[in-house]
Amino acid sequence: MDARQIQQVRRFNRLITQRVGALDHDYLRRGRPLGEARLIYEIGTGGAEVRALRARLGLDSGYLSRLLRSLETQSLIRVRKAPDDGRLRRVELTAKGRAELATYDRLSDRLAQSMLSPLGAAGRERLIAAMAEVEHLIRAVEVRVEAPTGADARWCLNQYFGELAARFETGFDPAKSNPAPDAEMIPPAGVFVVARLDGAAVGCGALRRIDRTTGEIKRMWTAPAARGCGVARKVLQTLEATARSWRLTTLRLETNRTLAEAQALYRGEGYREVAAFNDEPYAHHWFEKRM
Amino acid sequence: MDARQIQQVRRFNRLITQRVGALDHDYLRRGRPLGEARLIYEIGTGGAEVRALRARLGLDSGYLSRLLRSLETQSLIRVRKAPDDGRLRRVELTAKGRAELATYDRLSDRLAQSMLSPLGAAGRERLIAAMAEVEHLIRAVEVRVEAPTGADARWCLNQYFGELAARFETGFDPAKSNPAPDAEMIPPAGVFVVARLDGAAVGCGALRRIDRTTGEIKRMWTAPAARGCGVARKVLQTLEATARSWRLTTLRLETNRTLAEAQALYRGEGYREVAAFNDEPYAHHWFEKRM
DNA sequence: TCCATTCCCTGACTTTAGTCAGAGATCTTG
DNA sequence: CAAGATCTCTGACTAAAGTCAGGGAATGGA
Numbered sequence: 001m002d003a004r005q006i007q008q009v010r011r012f013n014r015l016i017t018q019r020v021g022a023l024d025h026d027y028l029r030r031g032r033p034l035g036e037a038r039l040i041y042e043i044g045t046g047g048a049e050v051r052a053l054r055a056r057l058g059l060d061s062g063y064l065s066r067l068l069r070s071l072e073t074q075s076l077i078r079v080r081k082a083p084d085d086g087r088l089r090r091v092e093l094t095a096k097g098r099a100e101l102a103t104y105d106r107l108s109d110r111l112a113q114s115m116l117s118p119l120g121a122a123g124r125e126r127l128i129a130a131m132a133e134v135e136h137l138i139r140a141v142e143v144r145v146e147a148p149t150g151a152d153a154r155w156c157l158n159q160y161f162g163e164l165a166a167r168f169e170t171g172f173d174p175a176k177s178n179p180a181p182d183a184e185m186i187p188p189a190g191v192f193v194v195a196r197l198d199g200a201a202v203g204c205g206a207l208r209r210i211d212r213t214t215g216e217i218k219r220m221w222t223a224p225a226a227r228g229c230g231v232a233r234k235v236l237q238t239l240e241a242t243a244r245s246w247r248l249t250t251l252r253l254e255t256n257r258t259l260a261e262a263q264a265l266y267r268g269e270g271y272r273e274v275a276a277f278n279d280e281p282y283a284h285h286w287f288e289k290r291m
Numbered sequence: 292m293d294a295r296q297i298q299q300v301r302r303f304n305r306l307i308t309q310r311v312g313a314l315d316h317d318y319l320r321r322g323r324p325l326g327e328a329r330l331i332y333e334i335g336t337g338g339a340e341v342r343a344l345r346a347r348l349g350l351d352s353g354y355l356s357r358l359l360r361s362l363e364t365q366s367l368i369r370v371r372k373a374p375d376d377g378r379l380r381r382v383e384l385t386a387k388g389r390a391e392l393a394t395y396d397r398l399s400d401r402l403a404q405s406m407l408s409p410l411g412a413a414g415r416e417r418l419i420a421a422m423a424e425v426e427h428l429i430r431a432v433e434v435r436v437e438a439p440t441g442a443d444a445r446w447c448l449n450q451y452f453g454e455l456a457a458r459f460e461t462g463f464d465p466a467k468s469n470p471a472p473d474a475e476m477i478p479p480a481g482v483f484v485v486a487r488l489d490g491a492a493v494g495c496g497a498l499r500r501i502d503r504t505t506g507e508i509k510r511m512w513t514a515p516a517a518r519g520c521g522v523a524r525k526v527l528q529t530l531e532a533t534a535r536s537w538r539l540t541t542l543r544l545e546t547n548r549t550l551a552e553a554q555a556l557y558r559g560e561g562y563r564e565v566a567a568f569n570d571e572p573y574a575h576h577w578f579e580k581r582m
Numbered sequence: 583t584c585c586a587t588t589c590c591c592t593g594a595c596t597t598t599a600g601t602c603a604g605a606g607a608t609c610t611t612g
Numbered sequence: 613c614a615a616g617a618t619c620t621c622t623g624a625c626t627a628a629a630g631t632c633a634g635g636g637a638a639t640g641g642a
Binding site: 004005006008009010011012013015016017018019020021108109111112113115116117118119120121123124125126127128130131132133134135137138139140141228229230231233234237264265268 | 295296297299300301302303304306307308309310311312399400402403404406407408409410411412414415416417418419421422423424425426428429430431432519520521522524525528555556559
C-alpha cells in the first residue's frame with residue numbers, strides 16, 4: 001500500500017464528502033431537523049418497527065421516541081401496536097409522510113442528475129462504470145464469528161463443497177477428505193466465521209486448533225458474485241486475529257492446485273509453501289505462516 | 292440520462308456517505324465537538340484569516356468567534372491582527388494545534404488504509420484508478436460571469452487563441468477573423484463566463500447579442516487538463532440560461548473543422564448545422580439552436 | 583475630516599442532538 | 613401464575629450548533 005494510493009483515496013474521500021455529503025445536510029433536511037428527515041427516509045413506504053429503526057439508526061430509545069412523537073404531531077406518521085407482539089410498535093407513513101418521502105426521492109434524483117448532466121453520453125457511461133467499480137471494491141464486508149451449524153453457515157459450506165466438486169479435476173467427495181466436524185469449529189477447539197455484504201452471507205472460513213501453538217485454516221470460500229472485493233482476505237485476517245489472541249504462532253493450510261486465486265491470496269498474505277504436513281488426498285499445496 | 296444511470300449514481304452516493312461520511316463524524320471528532328475539529332482542519336498548517344474561514348465553512352460570525360475563543364483557551368490556536376489590514380484577524384495553529392492536525396492526518400490515512408487493506412495489489416490499483424476516474428468526472432465545475440478584461444479571462448482567451456493557431460491547418464491570426472471586442476461581451480451587449488475548478492480558471496465562453504431574438508456563442512474553450520469532465524457543456528448551459536433570461540429564441544455559432552470535440556458537443560446539446568450565416572474566414576461549420 | 587462600510591466580537595437567545603434513569607405495559611419461561 | 617426480560621415512553625438533564633442584534637475598532641472614499 002504505497003503513499004500515492006493513500007493520497008488518491010484521501011483526495012477522493014475529501015471530494016466526495018463535499019459533493020455528496022452536501023446531500024445529507026442540505027438536500028435531505030429541507031427545513032426539517034436532519035434526525036427527523038433521516039427517520040422518514042428510514043421508515044420508508046413499507047413502514048417499520050420502532051426497535052428496528054432504533055437498531056438501524058443507532059439511536060437512544062428515548063430520543064427516538066421523541067422524534068416519533070414530533071413526526072406524529074406533524075401527522076407524517078402513524079404509530080400502532082405490532083399485531084403479533086403487543087410490546088412492539090409499528091410505524092407507518094401517512095399519505096402526507098409518503099409525499100414527503102417522495103420529495104426526498106426527487107431531490108436525490110436531482111443530485112444524481114446534476115452529476116450526470118454536465119457529461120456527454122460517453123462520459124456518463126464512464127462515470128457509472130467507475131462508480132460501480134468503486135462500489136464493488138469498497139463494499140463494507142462484515143466478518144463475524146458464527147456457529148457452523150447456523151443456516152447461513154450451512155449454506156456457505158454447501159456452496160463450498162459444491163464448488164470443490166465442480167472445480168477439482170477428480171470431483172470432490174467429503175467422505176474421502178480429511179474430516180472437520182462442527183465441534184472442531186466451535187470455541188475453544190476452533191472458530192467459524194461468516195462474511196456478509198449488506199446482511200447476506202457471501203463467504204466463510206474456519207480456524208482449527210492443532211496443538212498449543214499451531215492452528216489450521218479451513219473452509220475458505222467466497223461467493224462468486226462477491227469475488228475481487230476482498231472478502232476472502234478479510235476472512236483470513238479475522239481468523240489470523242483470532243489465532244493471535246489464542247497465542248498460536250504457526251498457521252497451516254492446504255489447497256488444491258485448481259484453486260489459483262486462493263494460492264495467490266495465501267502467498268500475498270505471507271504464507272510460504274512447505275512440505276506436505278498431512279495426507280489430505282485432495283491437496284496439492286501445503287502452506288504455513290509464522291505469526 | 293436513463294434511469295439505470297441515475298440508480299447507479301444514487302446507490303453510489305448512499306454507500307459513500309455511509310462509508311466515508313463516517314470519517315467526518317467518528318474519525319475527525321475525537322472527543323472534540325465536530326465544529327472545532329473542522330475548524331482546526333480548515334486552518335491548516337499555513338493559518339488563515341477569520342473572514343476566509345467564515346466563508347469557507349459558511350459559519351455565522353458570532354458562532355465562529357466563539358469557536359475560535361474556545362480553541363484559543365485550549366491553546367490550539369493563536370489569533371493576531373492581520374499585518375496589512377487592522378480589521379482582519381489572522382489565525383494560526385500553535386505547536387499543540389499542529390500536533391492535533393497531524394493526528395487528524397493519521398486518522399484520514401487510517402481510513403484510506405482500511406479501504407485498501409482488504410484488497411490485493413491488483414484490486415488496489417483498480418480501486419484507485421476508478422476513484423481517480425470518478426473524481427475527474429464529478430469535479431465541481433463552477434461557471435461564473437466575469438469581465439472579459441479580468442486577469443483569468445485574459446489568460447483563457449490567450450490560451451484559446453494559442454490553441455486555434457496550433458490546431459487550424461491555416462494557423463490563426465485574430466486580425467483576419469471577425470472581431471469580438473470586449474465591449475460586446477459585457478452586459479447588456481453580451482456576457483463572458485469563466486469556468487473554474489478548485490478556483491483555477493479552466494475554461495471560458497461568451498454570448499453576444501445579435502438582435503432582439505438572436506444571440507451568438509463565441510470563445511468556447513477548455514484547458515486540456517480539464518477536458519472530458521463537462522467543463523464546456525456547463526459553460527454552454529450557463530450561456531444558454533442567460534440567453535433564455537434575455538428572451539433570445541435563436542442561438543448561433545460557427546466552428547472550424549479541426550475542432551471535432553466542439554462539434555460533437557454542439558450536436559449533443561441540440562444545435563443543428565445550417566448554412567453559413569456570416570463570412571468568418573476560419574469557419575467551416577455553422578450551427579443554430581432554437582430555444 | 584467625516585461617514586459609511588467592513589470586520590470581529592459579545593450577549594442573549596433557540597433549536598437539535600443526545601444521555602440517563604426509571605415507569606408501565608406486554609411477553610416468555612420455568 | 614410468578615419472575616424476569618423486553619419494549620416503548622416520560623421526565624429531567626447536558627452539550628453542541630446555530631441565530632440575531634448590536635457595538636467598537638479599523639479602513640476607505642468623499
